[in-house]
Amino acid sequence: xxxxxxxxxxxxxxxxxxxxxxxxxxxxxxxLCAAPLVLEQFWLGELSYVFILxxxxxxxxxxxxxxxxxxxxxxxxxxxxxxxxxxxxxxxxPFFVAAPLASLITAGxxxxxxxxxxxxxxxxxxxxxxxxxxxxxxxxxxWDSVTGGFSGFAVPQPxxxxxxxxxxxxxxxxxxxxxxxxxxxxxxxxxxPTGRALIALRDSEVAAQSMGxxxxxxxxxxxxxxxxxxxxAGAFFAHKIGYLAPDAFGILLSIQLLLMVVVGGLGSFRGAxxxxxxxxxxxxxxxxxxxFLPQSVARQPGLEPGLFGLILIGFILFEPHGIEGRWxxxxxxxxxxxxxxxxxxxxxxxxxxxxxxx
Amino acid sequence: xxxxxxIFMSGLAEGCIYALVALGFVLIYxxxxxxxxxxxxxxxxxxxxxxxxxxxxxxxxxxxxxxxVVIMAVFSYALDVFVLRRVIGQPQFAVVMLTIGLGFVFRxxxxxxxxxxxxxxxxxxxxxxxxxGGAPIPDVSLSIxxxxxxxxxxxxxxxxxxxxxxxxxxxxxxxxAAYYMGIPVKRIFALIWAISGGVAAVAGILLAPLTLIDTxxxxxxxxxxxxxxxxxxxxxxxxxxxxxxxGLIEQFSGVYLMDGFKDIAAYVVLLLVLFVRPQGLFxxxxxxxx
Numbered sequence: 001x002x003x004x005x006x007x008x009x010x011x012x013x014x015x016x017x018x019x020x021x022x023x024x025x026x027x028x029x030x031x032l033c034a035a036p037l038v039l040e041q042f043w044l045g046e047l048s049y050v051f052i053l054x055x056x057x058x059x060x061x062x063x064x065x066x067x068x069x070x071x072x073x074x075x076x077x078x079x080x081x082x083x084x085x086x087x088x089x090x091x092x093x094p095f096f097v098a099a100p101l102a103s104l105i106t107a108g109x110x111x112x113x114x115x116x117x118x119x120x121x122x123x124x125x126x127x128x129x130x131x132x133x134x135x136x137x138x139x140x141x142x143w144d145s146v147t148g149g150f151s152g153f154a155v156p157q158p159x160x161x162x163x164x165x166x167x168x169x170x171x172x173x174x175x176x177x178x179x180x181x182x183x184x185x186x187x188x189x190x191x192x193p194t195g196r197a198l199i200a201l202r203d204s205e206v207a208a209q210s211m212g213x214x215x216x217x218x219x220x221x222x223x224x225x226x227x228x229x230x231x232x233a234g235a236f237f238a239h240k241i242g243y244l245a246p247d248a249f250g251i252l253l254s255i256q257l258l259l260m261v262v263v264g265g266l267g268s269f270r271g272a273x274x275x276x277x278x279x280x281x282x283x284x285x286x287x288x289x290x291x292f293l294p295q296s297v298a299r300q301p302g303l304e305p306g307l308f309g310l311i312l313i314g315f316i317l318f319e320p321h322g323i324e325g326r327w328x329x330x331x332x333x334x335x336x337x338x339x340x341x342x343x344x345x346x347x348x349x350x351x352x353x354x355x356x357x358x
Numbered sequence: 359x360x361x362x363x364x365i366f367m368s369g370l371a372e373g374c375i376y377a378l379v380a381l382g383f384v385l386i387y388x389x390x391x392x393x394x395x396x397x398x399x400x401x402x403x404x405x406x407x408x409x410x411x412x413x414x415x416x417x418x419x420x421x422x423x424x425x426x427v428v429i430m431a432v433f434s435y436a437l438d439v440f441v442l443r444r445v446i447g448q449p450q451f452a453v454v455m456l457t458i459g460l461g462f463v464f465r466x467x468x469x470x471x472x473x474x475x476x477x478x479x480x481x482x483x484x485x486x487x488x489x490x491g492g493a494p495i496p497d498v499s500l501s502i503x504x505x506x507x508x509x510x511x512x513x514x515x516x517x518x519x520x521x522x523x524x525x526x527x528x529x530x531x532x533x534x535a536a537y538y539m540g541i542p543v544k545r546i547f548a549l550i551w552a553i554s555g556g557v558a559a560v561a562g563i564l565l566a567p568l569t570l571i572d573t574x575x576x577x578x579x580x581x582x583x584x585x586x587x588x589x590x591x592x593x594x595x596x597x598x599x600x601x602x603x604x605g606l607i608e609q610f611s612g613v614y615l616m617d618g619f620k621d622i623a624a625y626v627v628l629l630l631v632l633f634v635r636p637q638g639l640f641x642x643x644x645x646x647x648x
Contacts, residue, residue, distance in 0.1 A: 070451055119636040122450055123393050127587040128632050130580065131625035138622045251580070255458060262455050306466025312459030316452050317444055 013191040032176060036169035044172045045240075050280040051175040052236045055182045057260040057272035059229030062186055064258070065266040066195065067222040068202030070122070073113070073129040074257045076136035077227045079249030081106045081234020082155075086244055087146055089156040095165060098158075099178075103232035110227020111220050118219045133251050140246035152245030155238045166239055175236050182229055186269055189225060198222050230257075259308070263315050265324025274323040282308070360493035365609050367490070371499035371568070373605020374506035378561035379582030380589070380597035381513075382554035388592050389530040389550040392442060393450060395457040397558060398579015399464040404430045404559030405571045406472050412479045419481050423563055427556040434555025438548040461576060469573045476570035484567050498567045505564050509557065510598065516553075526550060584628045590638030600639065603627075 006012055016022040036044055060074045085102035093101065117128050140147050147153075163170045189195045197218045200208035209215055238244060256279055264275025286304050319326055333340045382397045394400075407429050411422035441460070445453055486497035517523035529536040529546045537543050562575075569575060585604045589596025604624045612620035631639065 064451075070454070116633045120632060121636075123387075123454075123591055124587060124632060124636060124638070126454065127583060128629055131584065131629045134622050134625045135629070138618065142618060258455065262452075303466065305462045306470075309459040309462025309466065313441070313456060313463065316448070316456045316459070317441070320448055320452060 015187060015191070029180075033173075036172060041168045044168050046280070046284065048172045048175040048236075049240055050277050051179040052233050052240055053257075053260065053276035053280050054179050054273045055233035055236070056230045056257055057264065057276040058182050058186050058269050059226045059233065060257050060261050061264075061266075061269055061272040062189070062198075062229065063222055063226035064261050065268065065271070066190060066202060067198045067219065067226075069219065069222065070126045070258075071129045071226070072126055072251065072254045072258065073133040073136070074226075074230050075249050075251065075253030075255075076133040077106050077110060077230040078234045078237055078253065078257075079136060079140060079246075080109055080227075081231025082238035082241075082244055082249070083140065083147055083234075084231070085235035086153070086155045086238050089158055090153075095158045095160050099232065099235040102235045103228045106231020106234065107224045107228030110231075111224035114220050114223025114227075115216075117223070118216055130251065130254075133254055137246055137250055140249065147246070148244070150246065152243060154243050155241075157239070166242070171239065178232065178236060182232060183269060186229065190269075194218070194221060259312060263312065263322050265322025265327075268324045270327075271322055271324030274327070278323065282311075360491065363491050363493040364495065365613055366606065367493075367495045367499050367503075369606035369609030370602060371502040371605070372609060373585075373602035374502050375561055375565050375568075375578070375601075376582045376585045376604050377598045377601025378506055378509065378557055378564075379579055380586035380601045381510075381594065382557045382561075383583060383586045384592060384594055384597040385550055385554045385557070387586075388594070389526060390442075390547050391450070392453045393457070393591075394554070395454055395579070395583070396461040396464060397554065398582060399461040399576035400430065400434065400555055400558035401562040401565070401579065402468060402571075402573060402576040403433070403464055403562070404555075405562030405566050405575065406468055406477075407559065408563040408566060409472070409477050409479050409571055413477075423560070426559045426563055430559035431552040431556040434558075435548050435552040437555075438551035442551070443544070443547075461579075465573045465576060474573065476572040478570050479566060481567050502564045502568070505560060509560055513553070513557075522546075522549065581624050584624050587638055588628050588631055590640035593638070593640040596638060596640030 016025065032047075035047065039047070056074065056078055059077075060071065063069050063071055081102045084105040085098050088098040088101055089095070113129070113132055117125055120128050141150050143149075157164050157166050159165070160170065160174070165171060165174070190198075197208065197213045198221075200211065200213055201215060201218055205215060241248060260275030260279045261272060262275070263278055264273070265271030283304065286307060290303075315322060321328075332344065379397055379401055382400070383394055386392055386394045386397075404426055408422050408426040411417045411425050412419065417425065437460075442453070442456070445456055481498075481501075483497040483501040487494040488497060488500060489495070515523075517527060525536070525541045526546055526549070528539065529541055529543050533543055536546075562571075565575065565578075581604060582601065585600035586597050587600070588604065589598070589600030604627070607623050607627055608620055611623040615623070
């Protein structure tokens with residue numbers, strides 16, 4: 001069993017908990033960097049898709065997991081990022097300028113929607129963001145001159161480092177680098193005063209306010225940062241799907257992103273990545289499973305969304321802390337091997353916490 | 359003039375469907391503080407059950423209506439007992455995700471049982487028209503409006519004059535106090551789920567002649583949700599007014615505004631209203647106890 005002794009305040013805000021954790025992450029990074037040597041292009045594509053989803057999930061985690069604001073419009077943010085990026089590319093802006101610019105534009109839209117949405121709580125916020133998602137979809141369809149309307153347009157493919165951007169393994173490394181960058185940014189925000197303020201206002205708005213956290217300011221910041229990260233993911237998403245059309249960024253994508261965050265485990269960036277891995281890999285797994293199922297079941301059109309729903313229900317009923325919660329339990333099980341007690345993670349008591357205003 | 363009356367009536371009919379689904383949301387929310395995103399999918403299941411009773415078993419329309427209400431009520435009761443009761447104590451967000459998941463499962467189940475093709479059944483109202491103010495109005499629209507009015511009257515009587523209804527009001531005002539007074543709160547909550555399942559079945563069957571039945575009509579629930587929020591979540595008159603308002607806005611914007619705006623008019627209005635009044639039109643002013 002290992003204890004973490006924190007001997008200075010700096011240790012408390014270190015990026016990694018201890019040396020062992022850092023070494024494990026470096027080892028994982030080394031494995032990921034070496035992956036193109038052994039994997040075929042198809043699997044590299046799947047992995048980079050997961051990386052892109054992870055960036056978006058990290059963005060949503062910042063807002064939903066750490067600030068406690070539900071958002072049903074991150075699919076729209078991803079779309080705004082993708083469209084802004086592709087349109088910039090069309091106008092001849094180079095890749096290394098277009099991607100950050102797209103992220104900035106999305107952050108601006110996020111702040112613009114976040115600012116009036118601040119007065120809304122709980123279900124009203126969910127509904128307002130849902131409405132925003134539909135409106136953005138409408139704009140994509142009807143702003144013909146820029147978005148190409150309902151039929152959309154193909155994403156230009158710029159040259160980066162002398163190769164076309166969609167070439168593997170270049171695209172794989174680019175998405176990996178983007179994910180690392182997003183994680184670095186998000187983690188740094190969370191260990192800075194801004195992040196602490198976000199967590200405080202998630203846990204109790206009244207308490208945070210009386211400690212001097214300006215709610216308006218920090219909620220807007222959280223919305224903008226979250227949208228910015230998701231827009232950044234949108235730039236790569238545009239290349240991954242290759243052809244932008246409005247129906248790719250509907251409410252279902254927003255729900256999928258929320259699913260990643262919940263299944264991964266709220267309140268942890270590692271959870272966001274677990275969730276993205278899970279949701280990204282699920283269609284392939286179902287496709288594999290199809291071969292083993294009887295024909296009558298395997299050919300049902302509703303199989304995939306049905307399984308999605310069942311998994312979501314299962315997680316909320318049996319593992320509310322998501323994959324991340326399960327991961328922590330597993331780790332504790334091995335680190336104190338014969339002494340593990342189930343009761344360690346047991347909730348003390350459960351009751352309905354009223355969110356109603358009386 | 360007659361065109362305006364026609365648009366008004368079709369908006370009213372559409373709005374009544376939204377209002378019925380929104381009513382289901384609000385009943386559950388008022389009592390249990392759960393937000394049921396699967397209400398639209400319950401309505402879809404209700405329509406399919408009605409189809410099964412009428413076309414599959416050859417039942418009379420009215421018998422099928424009652425039968426579908428009973429089946430959906432029992433189904434919703436069981437849903438509460440076996441699934442939703444277990445998430446008590448988890449944040450509201452978890453319930454939202456859970457019901458979104460349930461919606462996915464219902465849709466998948468319906469498409470496995472009844473197939474993905476749209477279905478239809480014949481009702482006593484199909485194809486008939488009645489003239490109001492010189493404008494021919496389809497009987498289907500009238501049946502929806504009348505059905506909604508009757509159902510609202512019944513529910514009002516239930517909540518106001520029966521012991522069960524009063525117990526439901528008590529449980530939704532203060533769970534603990536109701537429990538101390540000997541009200542079986544758990545069973546009352548399950549009964550509320552049953553009622554909103556029944557309301558969903560009525561909405562589904564009334565809607566069926568207006569559109570065809572397929573698995574996607576559950577998405578109508580999203581607009582009904584907008585209606586409930588517009589009226590102020592947790593207010594029954596608000597849900598009815600919000601639903602009818604959204605139905606009217608949709609129909610009129612579909613005729614008088616630009617192409618395709620009909621689909622998002624409801625959401626635009628919702629956003630505008632929420633930015634001005636964050637608690638919806640009829641919602642109580644938000645003041646949180648610390």
